[in-house]
Amino acid sequence: MTAAYNQKTAGYRGYKVLPIRADAAVPASQSPSQAGFPYQKSNSALGEAISADIAEMHKTGEIAKIIQSYGLQPSAADVGEPRLVQ
Known part of the structure; x- marks a missing residue:
């Protein structure tokens, strides 16, 4: 997503930005x-507040609208359930 935005705004016009193909050898390419x-693990109230705010932004479509406002595909907001990508 960042590469596509930079291509439109930062003069990377000589390059073609394409989505990567999923490869089982690279788990991060499949999701x-x-x-x-980041926040301190001991501050669970902050973590819960951040998660609630993000959930509300997904529910209302605000995240997709923000992404689209930068000329990117709103489907980039659909990233699935929270997980650690390794």
Whole structure:
């Protein structure tokens, strides 16, 4: 997603940005990446508040709208259940 945005805005016009093909040897290629918000594990209230806010933004479609406002595909908001990509 970042590469596609940079191609449109940062002068990377000589390059073609394509989605990667899923490869079983590279597990991260089989699932979309997810953003993370680091916080202290002991501050569970903050983690719960962040998760609730993100869930609400997904529910209302706000995340997809934000992504689309940058000229990207709103489907990039569909990243599945939270997980650690290794």
